[in-house]
Amino acid sequence: MVKLGEVGDDAARVPSSAFFVEHAAPAEAAAGIANGGHQARPHMLAGDFLKDEHITIDVGTHEQLMEDVPHEKRLTLGFPHISAWVPDLFGPEEANAFTNALKRLKGSKAKEQKPKERQILCDISGTCHPGEVLALMGPSGSGKTTLLSILGGRAPSALTMTGQPMFNQQKLTKRAKRQVGFVLQDDLLYETLTVYETLYFAAMLRLPSAMSTEQKTQRVDHVIRTLGLDKCKDTIVGGFFQRGISGGERKRVSVGHELLINPSVILLDEPTSGLDSTTAMNLVTSLCQLAAGGRAVVTTIHQPSSRLYQQLDKLLLLSEGHCMYYGRANLAAHWFFTLGFTCPYGVNVADFILDVASGAVTSSKLEVDAAANHLIACSERYAKAYPKEDGYRRPETLNEDKLGSDLWSAARSRKSIASAESVLMATVDLDEQDRRVMSSSEASSSSEGCSIDELKRAPKAAAGSRWGASYSTQLHILFIRAIKTRRFDSMSSQDFFQFIVVGVLTGLFWWQQGRGDTVYSAQNSNGLLFFEMLFLAFRAMFVALFTFPSEYKMMLKERASGMYRLSAFYFARSASDLPFEATPSIFIFIIYFMGGLRLTPAAFFCNWFATVLVTLVAQSLGLLIGATVMNAKTAQTVTAVIMLTMMLVGGFYVTSIPVWIAWLKYLSFVYYGYDLLLKVEYKGRTLWDCAGSNPSDPANHPGCTVVPPGGLQAKLHLPENTEQWPWEAVVLIGWLIFFRYMVYIALRYKTAAPEAKHH
Numbered sequence: 001m002v003k004l005g006e007v008g009d010d011a012a013r014v015p016s017s018a019f020f021v022e023h024a025a026p027a028e029a030a031a032g033i034a035n036g037g038h039q040a041r042p043h044m045l046a047g048d049f050l051k052d053e054h055i056t057i058d059v060g061t062h063e064q065l066m067e068d069v070p071h072e073k074r075l076t077l078g079f080p081h082i083s084a085w086v087p088d089l090f091g092p093e094e095a096n097a098f099t100n101a102l103k104r105l106k107g108s109k110a111k112e113q114k115p116k117e118r119q120i121l122c123d124i125s126g127t128c129h130p131g132e133v134l135a136l137m138g139p140s141g142s143g144k145t146t147l148l149s150i151l152g153g154r155a156p157s158a159l160t161m162t163g164q165p166m167f168n169q170q171k172l173t174k175r176a177k178r179q180v181g182f183v184l185q186d187d188l189l190y191e192t193l194t195v196y197e198t199l200y201f202a203a204m205l206r207l208p209s210a211m212s213t214e215q216k217t218q219r220v221d222h223v224i225r226t227l228g229l230d231k232c233k234d235t236i237v238g239g240f241f242q243r244g245i246s247g248g249e250r251k252r253v254s255v256g257h258e259l260l261i262n263p264s265v266i267l268l269d270e271p272t273s274g275l276d277s278t279t280a281m282n283l284v285t286s287l288c289q290l291a292a293g294g295r296a297v298v299t300t301i302h303q304p305s306s307r308l309y310q311q312l313d314k315l316l317l318l319s320e321g322h323c324m325y326y327g328r329a330n331l332a333a334h335w336f337f338t339l340g341f342t343c344p345y346g347v348n349v350a351d352f353i354l355d356v357a358s359g360a361v362t363s364s365k366l367e368v369d370a371a372a373n374h375l376i377a378c379s380e381r382y383a384k385a386y387p388k389e390d391g392y393r394r395p396e397t398l399n400e401d402k403l404g405s406d407l408w409s410a411a412r413s414r415k416s417i418a419s420a421e422s423v424l425m426a427t428v429d430l431d432e433q434d435r436r437v438m439s440s441s442e443a444s445s446s447s448e449g450c451s452i453d454e455l456k457r458a459p460k461a462a463a464g465s466r467w468g469a470s471y472s473t474q475l476h477i478l479f480i481r482a483i484k485t486r487r488f489d490s491m492s493s494q495d496f497f498q499f500i501v502v503g504v505l506t507g508l509f510w511w512q513q514g515r516g517d518t519v520y521s522a523q524n525s526n527g528l529l530f531f532e533m534l535f536l537a538f539r540a541m542f543v544a545l546f547t548f549p550s551e552y553k554m555m556l557k558e559r560a561s562g563m564y565r566l567s568a569f570y571f572a573r574s575a576s577d578l579p580f581e582a583t584p585s586i587f588i589f590i591i592y593f594m595g596g597l598r599l600t601p602a603a604f605f606c607n608w609f610a611t612v613l614v615t616l617v618a619q620s621l622g623l624l625i626g627a628t629v630m631n632a633k634t635a636q637t638v639t640a641v642i643m644l645t646m647m648l649v650g651g652f653y654v655t656s657i658p659v660w661i662a663w664l665k666y667l668s669f670v671y672y673g674y675d676l677l678l679k680v681e682y683k684g685r686t687l688w689d690c691a692g693s694n695p696s697d698p699a700n701h702p703g704c705t706v707v708p709p710g711g712l713q714a715k716l717h718l719p720e721n722t723e724q725w726p727w728e729a730v731v732l733i734g735w736l737i738f739f740r741y742m743v744y745i746a747l748r749y750k751t752a753a754p755e756a757k758h759h
């Protein structure tokens with residue numbers, strides 16, 4: 001509990017009405033850096049404007065969130081001159097590209113045109129030092145998420161960009177990525193795991209193997225306690241179908257997921273969206289505490305409350321991809337005041353500057369109507385007056401009074417918004433340290449932190465290997481996790497119910513139809529065997545289709561943070577399927593005995609083995625289709641076509657397939673599976689033709705004749721030689737291995753870190 005009005009040493013961070021006329025000295029962050037990142041951060045900023053000692057606000061924990069980041073692991077994030085473009089898919093030039101292709105087909109020479117691109121970030125620069133909280137703000141669609149994903153090395157592959165983020169003046173390597181925590185806008189969590197399990201598995205996978213299990217569980221407990229998740233730690237995360245923890249708790253679990261690794265840089269996309277102001281405040285307070293422990297924190301924030309805004313060190317304000325302001329957060333209102341945009345009394349500063357960035361506020365000093373034009377004109381004029389040195393404008397050459405008058409006079413001319421550039425940021429706040437960090441030509445020595453090269457060379461305990469846990473631990477943890485995440489899925493009572501109901505119905509329809517050694521019983525047995533195989537194979541295939549598409553985003557997230565090796569994930573996931581493969585056995589058992597199939601233990605076991613083998617092959621094909629297209633709807637369409645083709649050439653429905661297309665059956669696992677089941681059923685048996693009847697003892701029944709091999713057997717679509725060794729099993733095992741390997745290749749390709757193109 002902090003009493004409002006008690007935090008006296010924080011006046012510099014608190015805006016008041018004087019904010020708009022005074023130029024308060026900033027520099028806590030700088031002081032914090034000089035102090036090794038240990039800023040004396042208040043838990044809550046009270047403000048001199050509310051001096052009521054009776055009002056108290058609980059802002060959450062006072063406990064230190066995490067241990068400080070060691071000096072040698074601290075990272076300064078710099079992002080000089082970042083620009084980004086996305087393809088404008090349906091722009092007029094795409095139509096030209098299509099026309100070009102048509103013309104090329106017709107042989108005429110068309111004028112080639114490059115596909116149209118839309119610029120979404122325009123020359124954005126900035127830095128975030130250990131100990132600082134940098135907020136990216138701007139209206140929706142202004143480019144905050146895009147910039148943040150670029151900073152975290154997760155720019156989508158559709159993006160073309162120039163410039164790149166630098167961490168202690170080095171590019172971000174895969175290993176160093178493990179020093180960067182990235183909290184996505186959407187909370188990607190396993191819905192069926194509890195809060196504790198979510199964090200426990202993450203800790204076991206992400207924390208270095210040098211830490212003992214006790215230390216890792218202590219870390220989990222610590223994160224749970226300090227993020228206030230004790231009450232819900234045994235509640236499942238939940239989702240659309242199953243209610244679980246609240247939205248705010250989900251967000252805190254996402255943050256905790258990243259905090260576990262004690263990152264040097266934390267990037268958060270809209271961590272406060274959907275939270276009430278007190279919870280949002282608690283979260284940002286926690287972030288400030290984390291920053292104070294030597295971390296650089298960059299966060300996008302949509303619409304912060306004024307209390308929350310006061311917590312921020314730096315602000316980068318974006319509008320349509322352009323930088324409208326970069327500097328100390330507590331100077332933003334003053335800057336816009338200088339430009340003629342006065343924040344009305346009582347209005348939240350954050351709301352006001354967002355209005356300015358949206359073009360919703362007009363400068364009172366100007367005759368021109370468009371506020372955006374005014375800002376752009378200011379920046380262009382200023383850019384001419386203060387040319388860049390080494391790419392950056394020297395703050396020491398600035399004279400704010402002159403700047404102001406220059407800008408006003410320049411603002412008379414109307415300019416197009418497309419010509420805006422990010423000079424405003426340089427006008428306000430690019431101090432010596434910023435320029436040093438951003439200049440890639442400088443030596444890598446920095447007052448805080450060490451270079452990533454040093455991290456690479458550092459002993460294992462300091463930098464860690466590229467993977468947190470050892471391979472065997474990854475396998476073990478991922479296996480347990482896969483089982484737990486599916487506890488409400490395959491083992492559910494609905495599955496048992498389905499197998500039992502369909503099994504009993506099938507058994508009733510085929511009741512003892514397979515009993516006997518006649519052609520009549522063989523015809524019925526064939527139908528039952530084909531149905532048995534198809535039902536289980538179709539079901540397994542369609543269930544498997546959704547496995548990877550539904551986990552795709554999670555896999556991308558976890559792979560991007562270097563949580564595990566893909567092969568460990570895949571082996572564990574496949575192994576976790578095994579217990580569930582036994583579930584269909586109940587169906588096999590019911591229909592086998594109700595349908596009256598061959599009554600020997602060997603025949604039953606072989607039938608079970610052949611059916612499970614076919615089911616596994618079908619499941620693997622389903623996984624492959626799902627992993628290749630990663631889209632459940634497309635996967636269903638593809639599967640329907642493939643499965644129908646395989647079924648038709650399987651040997652039961654169509655007896656004489658045209659020769660030119662008959663080769664398709666050799667690609668069909670249904671064909672091999674059906675043949676295998678027939679061999680199991682008829683091996684060593686003699687069949688009798690009793691003219692459509694099914695006597696129990698055909699050998700002694702008048703009118704029954706033995707069916708010669710190659711005679712009626714061919715008509716019944718039985719294998720020509722049922723005595724032959726069941727080579728179909730070998731082919732099916734071959735398909736199984738091939739499909740499983742191809743699934744791995746598809747996953748590897750699909751979950752590779754997206755790489756934006758560089759201009």
Ligand SMILES: Nc1ncnc2c1ncn2[C@@H]1O[C@H](COP(=O)(O)OP(=O)(O)OP(=O)(O)O)[C@@H](O)[C@H]1O
Nearest residue numbers: 086087120139140141142143144145146147156158
């Ligand atoms: N992969 C992409 N393909 C096409 N357009 C994209 C892509 N990524 C981003 N954009 C476009 O870039 C602009 C910036 O998007 P971004 O998500 O970064 O904005 P934002 O400021 O984070 O918005 P919000 O606050 O609503 O999340 C938007 O106009 C968006 O449509």
